[in-house]
Amino acid sequence: MIVRELSALIGGARDVRADTFHSRRLLLAEDGLGFSLHDTVLHAGSETLIWYRHHLEAVYCIEGHGELELLDEGRTITIQPGTMYALDGQERHLLRAIDDLRCVCVFTPPLRGDEVHDEDGVYAPPASTTD
Numbered sequence: 262m263i264v265r266e267l268s269a270l271i272g273g274a275r276d277v278r279a280d281t282f283h284s285r286r287l288l289l290a291e292d293g294l295g296f297s298l299h300d301t302v303l304h305a306g307s308e309t310l311i312w313y314r315h316h317l318e319a320v321y322c323i324e325g326h327g328e329l330e331l332l333d334e335g336r337t338i339t340i341q342p343g344t345m346y347a348l349d350g351q352e353r354h355l356l357r358a359i360d361d362l363r364c365v366c367v368f369t370p371p372l373r374g375d376e377v378h379d380e381d382g383v384y385a386p387p388a389s390t391t392d
């Protein structure tokens with residue numbers, strides 16, 4: 262069994278800082294569960310372009326407010342505490358945080374932990390994937 266406290270991750274290798282968010286990686290690929298689990302805070306006023314071509318992600322908002330614009334559909338979804346969205350179709354989207362937007366995120370396949378969004382908002386595939 263694995264037990265971790267968020268407070269123990271802060272400032273360490275699993276506390277990943279990007280331009281528009283910071284993400285605390287509670288579970289990663291190396292933990293061997295087949296998914297990763299993140300506590301992510303998107304910074305107030307930020308906009309992040311995201312396109313997970315190699316991953317599925319479920320996102321559950323627990324604090325803050327924001328909106329998600331689905332770029333290919335032209336649809337915008339309001340995000341507030343209690344909103345869950347699951348990216349099951351490689352949807353390209355813009356995620357805007359109105360105030361600090363805190364979300365619990367699950368990825369499959371799991372992130373290794375060193376991925377960064379490229380200019381299209383894509384995280385690189387896991388090593389075993391050829392696409």
Ligand code: 9YT
Pocket residue numbers: 282284285299301302303311320356364366
């Ligand atoms: C929904 C969201 O926060 N996406 C961006 C970051 C991602 N959660 C991550 O890398 O932890």
